[in-house]
Structures are given as structure tokens and as C-alpha cells.
Amino acid sequence: MAEPDHRQKILFLCTGNSCRSQMAQAWTREIHGERFEVYSAGIEPREVDPRAVQVMAEVGVDMRAQRSKHVDELADVEFDYVVTVCDNAREHCPFFPAKVRVLHKSFDDPPYLARDSSSEDEALEHYRRIRDEIRVYIETLPQLLHGEVEKDRSP
Structure with missing residues (x-):
């Protein structure tokens, strides 16, 4: 019989579940996979952004198997x-x-930032910046969540 999974369940939610929430899911799995069972979803899902997949692959994080989904698909997850x-x-x-x-932690929208880029390299720089900002946030996530729990316990 398999041991129960005691990892905390975390959902990253954004509009399209195509870029930012996908990156957050991938980073969390990469950095804190032993601690969190991680999901992502959108309120108006679109296909996973190929540029997001590309810039995550540049740092050794594989998002190719991730798919965009509506938050309602995860209604049974606690x-x-x-x-x-x-x-x-x-x-x-x-x-x-x-x-x-x-x-809530808002990140700029890479596709929006990249829309007026004059080259693919310029567009990818926006994705890389957000990728790196999300990583920094995810690295501190356990401390941030612990702080949220402590706030709830204070009088």
C-alpha cells in the first residue's frame, strides 16, 4: 500500500494559464517538489505559451508536459x-x-510586454525577466506561506 502524500497542495491561478502560472507551477515542482503538490489553472485558459516553455528550458526546467486547464477542472482538489x-x-x-x-503576487504579462518587440530576442527578454522574478518568489514561498499561517494565529 502506498504511503499517503502529506505535501501541501498549492494552486497558481492566472487568467490564461498559459505563461505565469505555468512558470510558477514548474518552478515550484523544481525547487519545492518534496514539499508541495503543485497545480496551475486559469479562469479563461489558453494554450501554453511556447516562449514560456522555451525560456524555462533555457534554465533546465521542462514544461513540455504541462497543459493549460480551467480552474473548474480542479474543483475536486482540496x-x-x-x-x-x-x-x-x-x-x-x-x-x-x-x-x-x-x-496574491502579481507579475507582468510577458506576451503583453513582448507584443511590440522588434525581434524574437527582444520578446524573449521579457519572458526571461518574468521567469527570473517568479523563481525568486518561489524560492521564498515556504517562508511567505509560514508567515501567512503565523498571521492567522496571532491575536
């Missing part, structure tokens, strides 16, 4: 944490049970 990674997802975040801690 999350410990939900992190919205864009303002639109925060504003339209679906209802989660009271025990779920919902946090």
Missing part, C-alpha cells in the same frame, strides 16, 4: 493555498473554502 499571479485572476478569483489561504 487546496491548502491558492496564489493568484495576475490582477485579473485576483479580481475574478472563484470561491474557495474558508480553510484555503488565498495569496
Whole structure:
């Protein structure tokens, strides 16, 4: 019989589940996979952005198997944490049970930033910057979540 999985469940939520939440999912799995069972979803899902896959591969993180999904597809998962990674997802975040801690950390939208780029290299620089910002956030995630729990326990 398999041992139960005691990892905390975390969902990264954004509008399209095509870039930022996908990167956050991949980074969390890469850095904290032993601690978190990680998911991502969108409120209006689109295909995973090939540029996001490319810039994550540049740093050795494989996102090729990840797929975009609607948050409703995960309705049966009992999350410990939900992190919205864009303002639109925060504003339209679906209802989660009271025990779920919902946090927000907005990141710029690489496809939006790259839309007026004069070259593919220039466009990819936007993706790389956001990739690196998300990594820094994910590296500190356990401390941030611990702080959220401590806030709840204070009088």
C-alpha cells in the first residue's frame, strides 16, 4: 500500500494559464517538489505559451508536459493555498473554502510586454525577466506561506 502524500497542495491561478502560472507551477515542482503538490489553472485558459516553455528550458526546467486547464477542472482538489499571479485572476478569483489561504503576487504579462518587440530576442527578454522574478518568489514561498499561517494565529 502506498504511503499517503502529506505535501501541501498549492494552486497558481492566472487568467490564461498559459505563461505565469505555468512558470510558477514548474518552478515550484523544481525547487519545492518534496514539499508541495503543485497545480496551475486559469479562469479563461489558453494554450501554453511556447516562449514560456522555451525560456524555462533555457534554465533546465521542462514544461513540455504541462497543459493549460480551467480552474473548474480542479474543483475536486482540496487546496491548502491558492496564489493568484495576475490582477485579473485576483479580481475574478472563484470561491474557495474558508480553510484555503488565498495569496496574491502579481507579475507582468510577458506576451503583453513582448507584443511590440522588434525581434524574437527582444520578446524573449521579457519572458526571461518574468521567469527570473517568479523563481525568486518561489524560492521564498515556504517562508511567505509560514508567515501567512503565523498571521492567522496571532491575536
